[in-house]
Amino acid sequence: MADTLTDRSQKILEAIIEEYIATAQPVGSKALTRNQGIKLSPASVRNVMAELEELGYLASPHTSAGRIPTEKGYRFYVDTLLHISDLDSEQKDQIEIQYQHHGLHMADMLREASRTLSSFSHYTGLVMVPRLKATIFRHIEFIKLSPRLVLAVFVTQSGLVQNKLVEIDEDLTPRDLEQITNYLNQTMTGLSIQEVRARVVTEMAQEKALYDHLLRRAFALSSAALIDETSGDIIIEGTSHFLEQPEFSDLKCMKRIVQTFEQKSILVDLLDRGLESEGVQVIIGSETECSELSDCSLITAAYSGKRGTLGTLGVIGPNRMPYSTIIPIVDYTANLISRLLDTDND
Amino acid sequence: MADTLTDRSQKILEAIIEEYIATAQPVGSKALTRNQGIKLSPASVRNVMAELEELGYLASPHTSAGRIPTEKGYRFYVDTLLHISDLDSEQKDQIEIQYQHHGLHMADMLREASRTLSSFSHYTGLVMVPRLKATIFRHIEFIKLSPRLVLAVFVTQSGLVQNKLVEIDEDLTPRDLEQITNYLNQTMTGLSIQEVRARVVTEMAQEKALYDHLLRRAFALSSAALIDETSGDIIIEGTSHFLEQPEFSDLKCMKRIVQTFEQKSILVDLLDRGLESEGVQVIIGSETECSELSDCSLITAAYSGKRGTLGTLGVIGPNRMPYSTIIPIVDYTANLISRLLDTDND
DNA sequence: TTTAGCACTCTTTTGCGGCGAGTGCTAAAA
DNA sequence: TTTTAGCACTCGCCGCAAAAGAGTGCTAAA
CATH class of the missing domain: 3.30.450.40 (GAF domain)
Incomplete structure (x- = not known):
């Protein structure tokens, strides 16, 4: 039982699938010989069909109906029979x-x-x-809405904008926010989000962040803002x-x-x-x-x-x-x- | 033909509608007498049903089916028959x-x-x-993404955030943007969007806007940002x-x-x-x-x-x-x- | 005023025969 | 050896008719 179909079998399989796609009806041997450039008698087609069924490319809903493609049939069609034309x-x-x-x-x-x-x-x-993690950092901005509420606006290279409201525990002055913004935009622009995240993690672990109050806040804010929610x-x-x-x-x-x-x-x-x-x-x-x-x-x-x-x-x-x-x-x-x-x- | 239904008619109408809501089947006279606290014989119910049909509250899909409510029936039910309980x-x-x-x-x-x-x-x-126009201005911010591209972020009192990318014809310095932002936030906070729009229109028409370059830009930017797109x-x-x-x-x-x-x-x-x-x-x-x-x-x-x-x-x-x-x-x-x-x- | 009885209507279900489409097999033709 | 014609068979679908079922309206009695 050769797994490679003969040219003729392939042609017939293709014709059956295309007919079925067009009509949604089980395809019979006669219908096939009528339609296309298939120069065989119904009987010959039947033989091939029986073979294709045995190989698992076709199935018959019941004895007296035609054949319909199986998944294996579609897969073969898509993988080897299909010739896709360009759009005009x-x-x-x-x-x-x-x-x-x-x-x-x-x-x-x-x-x-x-x-x-x-x-x-x-x-x-x-x-x-777009998944946020697949994008490139372009710009981040923090807008203070109330003493404890900051709106983080984050823009990716490709123009995706994500907003996130972040609650903070301590009051930040507009000046603080500006500094944080500047710092982040200078350091992070051009990095992928994954890189940015990694960076935030490592830098937060580093000593200098422990002492630099502002820096710590910057990282806290940005990591909150970069949680991928729309994802x-x-x-x-x-x-x-x-x-x-x-x-x-x-x-x-x-x-x-x-x-x-x-x-x-x-x-x-x-x-x-x-x-x-x-x-x-x-x-x-x-x-x-x-x-x-x-x-x-x-x-x-x-x-x-x-x-x-x-x-x-x-x-x-x-x-x-x-x-x-x-x-x-x-x-x-x-x-x-x-x-x-x-x-x-x- | 009194438009006011008798108590009994109302009870029956209610029972029919509720039965129909529960079963999606036309309701017959027998079914009604079986089910509920209706103490009448099918024949009496039939009389009432015929009456209700004539008044337009019920309809029969065909002679040998039960009755189904008409729109008028539902409307009456909702308006006067219905007693809505609170959620537990x-x-x-x-x-x-x-x-x-x-x-x-x-x-x-x-x-x-x-x-x-x-x-x-x-x-x-x-x-x-939420329709933007029904909301209250809280904050606006402009983020410069590239020489000709500004991201306007606009926040309403109720926490709705709207982004809009605005193309500009002339380069604005971050300083310009900051001034514009400050000006808008100071003047507009607390106004409804409709008021803001009205204000922008009138002020733009006024003389001083003609001469104050920055002001003109501020209005142009904000009116672009406030176009209600998500609406x-x-x-x-x-x-x-x-x-x-x-x-x-x-x-x-x-x-x-x-x-x-x-x-x-x-x-x-x-x-x-x-x-x-x-x-x-x-x-x-x-x-x-x-x-x-x-x-x-x-x-x-x-x-x-x-x-x-x-x-x-x-x-x-x-x-x-x-x-x-x-x-x-x-x-x-x-x-x-x-x-x-x-x-x-x- | 209400109810029981009854004839009537109309839909839905069921059963059945016939038609049509399609198959597989076999034997003949190429 | 491969292809084709012929044929019996299977099975779903269609239409029809009969039967069943549900419900009605009307009339006459309670």
Whole structure:
């Protein structure tokens, strides 16, 4: 039982998957011979189909229905059969236009990205908000709101702004705050957040910090401000597209999926996986390692700012997704966002 | 045809509505006599039901089904029949507990409110983010990020923080910025945003602003910073509860509703209505003036900070909602949020 | 004024035969 | 040896009709 399929088997598998993606109906041998450039009789196709089923690429819901792809089938399709074309420039323009009216606000841009992903793919768009730890320190500022309350505003190189209210035990004069601000901005600018954190820890342990009152406060404040709270936030748009999918017409199953979305944490984990890797990733069905999402697939890609990866974005839909059209959309959007993040904030 | 119903009619109407709320099934005369403290025979009940139908409080889906309440029926129920009990202290505690771990961040608190509303009501929670214009100026700060880019951070009395990146045409020295900051904070603190805006407009028109370069810049910057961008944002949690409602088992109709939610603007309008009024508001079916939501009802209440109303929150679900249990939940949550906003930020 | 009885209506369920799509197998054709 | 035509078989889906069930309105009696 050769694990390598013959050319002919591959062609037929491809045709079946594409037909199934288009129609959501089990594909029969006859339908195949009608449609495409397959020059075989139904009987021959049947033989191949039986073989593909035995190898685990196809399954039949019941005897008298056609075949549907298994996860293994989709995986093989995505890995070796799929030829992804580039977006034509018209589509690129259409996508790009969406971002024209969004100014400098990163949050708006990411929301728009999620929306665009959803509306161009007709599935559900996902955008992970940049993890703070993946970003570069640019500026920190402390605003005193009341004797015991300071607002820390922290800006990353890529234009992400994080606010945090910090309670303090002792009154700090505006002058103190200014000094702290200056010190931190001078020492930390250009470092990654991880480096900044490390630095804060080591310096706080060092002797001179013990004696320099102000310095100690500076570190205390900054470490409070840099706790990554927004981390793990995710922007989901177009959940309603799920309601269009015939495979989810069962309300029970539909509800399980939507609830999983609302929880967000599982999606965050899935998007996190894409952080390390280059290019577009496809996660199919049970590869999600989440039983609720076992009939869903994700197409994700990382986006990056000036220095390194910031986060990931993508699309989630049923296993039966038109990968060939969505992969370029995700890819292009990720690149576009990266580009916008690089140019927007000098 | 007296518009005032007899006591008996009211009792029966109430029983029908409550039965229908509990079961989602058309209510027949027999079912009624079985259940409650109604001491009449089915035949008598039928007479009353026929009368109630003629008056428009009930409708029958078809001859051989029971009756279901009309909007007019619900409205009457909510307005005059309903006796809302207070939450018992156990429930209050349960709700309150949810907020313990949320520190000073307003955004987190509001998200939690939406989540709590949803999980305690088993419907969909809505929280409108405070409209900037309804808030009081507390502090503004400008952070220079690059020669042409300034980050404006604006804090309201109630602890809402808004960031805005502002592009400027001419380089401002840190000294300039500091002066501008000081000037604005001294003049504007304690004014409502509307007053601030008005002030900026009038002062910019005045002569002295024409000559004072710095002043002009200060106004330009602040007016750019105070454009209300987050306005109209809304936090929706628990959409999946809609999938549980038998009345929305039709996917078409379900999808229309979810899409309406995703658009948000319609919900914002609906929540806006509650801004003016005291206490809990109920909007039933077509009162939403939105055809997609004609089978939905909202229960909303305004929450407020130190000075005046900030926004509204509530629950949206099918017309057939257990108003008597949800109204207290919404009411209590709104008060709780108001209380938290008042105490949190000295 | 209330209730019991009854005929009537209309939906829902159930059972059943037939149609259609698709399969696997076998034997013939290429 | 590979491909194809033919054929019996399986099984879901559709439509129909009959039966069941729930509820109503009306009338006449309590």
